[in-house]
Amino acid sequence: MTPSRVVVVGASAAGLTAAETLRREGFSGQLTLVGEERHLPYDRPPLSKQVLKGEWEPERVALRPRQVLDALGAEWLLGRKAVGLDVAGRTVELAGGARVPFDGLVVATGVRPRRLPFGEGLGGVHVLRDLEDALALRDALRSAPSVVVVGAGFLGAEAAAAARQLGCHVILVDPLSLPMVRQLGTAVAERVARLHLAHGVELRCNTGVVGFAEEHGRVTGVRLADGSEIPARVVLVAIGSIPAVDWLRGSGLPLGDGLLCDTYCEAAPGIVGAGDVASWVHQRLGRMRIEHRMNAAEQGTAAARTLLGLRTPFAPVPYFWTDQFDVKVQAYGRPSGEAEFAVVAGDLGEDRFAGLYGQGGLTTGAVTWNMPREARTLRAEVEARAPWPVRTP
Incomplete structure (x- = not known):
């Protein structure tokens, strides 16, 4: 049955694409987008590159002009965090107790940064997920002679390149042998390492971080598993992400590494997942969850079509890119x-x-x-x- 009230929880690339697809496919019912951030939908890949380097100001990362968003005829509940889901009662609970009814739901809440088991709230220790994170780190790098980046995956390597281009001395730390080796394999990862070394990035691989030195509530050093300590006033922790599914616990929806969906991106009747939070069954590649921008848009489209009864297996060729130096x-x-x-x-x-x-x-x-x-x-x-x-x- 075609829904008459659709709620999209997550107002970023996947959620916005789902909303646009609903309208494009003829959905004329009530459409509500719930976003934990106060911003209208914006693009995240530039945060670790153009925004961090100061080449772009915040308004440039907007995914759509305001008039395009207005044309969706949607209700926007921004700065409102979803904290619970009543599947039987068909309502999303927001912080503060408000409940938003639905008969079709798109879960597009993305991921949250994985954090170290220490250093929470310590001044000078940053993560990089949203626009505020990027602007805070950019401000810190403008006055910092050096930065330690913990984690040499996509985000860590991109941020290290951006910081180096800002003139900072950059130390990139990772317990694995090479930057991005898990994503690209040894041969290409060695080429990534040479790229960073050629631009003056100091690599400290094969060792992890075991703690921070601090004074007066601010980080002063990074302690490594090899017994050494790196002086630091600015640290970026980029050690991966965790699917944002805490608000779904107790709902009865299948959870694992994200919201577990079928090959059509459906987790339960009338409930679909899209973007970084969604784990789905790819017809050829098996169960997978992809944290990349292209997949967010493609899966937002597929999930919305499933919600409208236009069921087509979601089986893209996964794609990602990274810009460094x-x-x-x-x-x-x-x-x-x-x-x-x-x-x-x-x-x-x-x-x-x-x-x-x-x-x-x-x-x-x-x-x-x-x-x-x-x-x-x-x-x-x-x-x-x-x-x-x-x-x-």
Whole structure:
């Protein structure tokens, strides 16, 4: 049955795309968007790059002009946190006790930063998830001679590059052997490491953080597992994210690594998930949850269509990108450290190259380094699950 009142919890890329899709597909009922942040929907990828470096001011990250949002004919409940869900009663509970009724629900609450088990509330220790986080860190970096970035995944590596471009001395710390090795495998991660070293970033890999030194409520140093201590007045903790599902506990919805959905992004009748918070069953790749911008938009569309009865399995070719210094890395499929890797264009040691990943006799992923045209070509190889090994140049 087509819903007449849809509530979208999460007013970022996935939630906004879901709302736009509902209207585009002819939904004319009551539409409410609930957002914990007070801002209208904005884009998050620029926070660790253009916003952090001061190249963009906050208004530039808006996803849509205000008049476009007004045309949705939606009720916006911004600065309102969802704290509970009554599935049987079809209501979302907000902080303060208000309840918002629905007969169709889109869960798009994203993720929250994973934090260290120490240092909470300590001055000078930052995370980077929302616009306020980015602006606070930007202000700190403007007067800081150095910064320690804890975590060398996507966010940590991007923020380290931005801080270095601002003139800070940057120390990038990670317990793994190389930056982004889990996401890209050893060969490409070594190239990422060389990129950062060439721009003056100090890498402290193969060691974790065990504590902070502090004075008068402010961080003064980062203590490492190898026994050393790095002096620091500014620290960014970028050690991953946790799906924002606490408000769903006790609701009866299936939870695990996020909201567990089926291949149509449905978690229960009339309830769908989209974006970083949603774990769904990909027809070819199995259960997965993706924290990347492109997936948020695509899944927002798919979830909204499911809610309207337009059920199509959500089975995209996963895609992500990262910009660091003068390099754009683009990847399709599931590149990983467990897969074999082969360069198919360019040279791994130079400024431009492209490669494919393979497992089990099939091509499973692709990556390009400053080769955007090649990225589109290799996407087809991944989508077709071409035979592996590939023929190298």
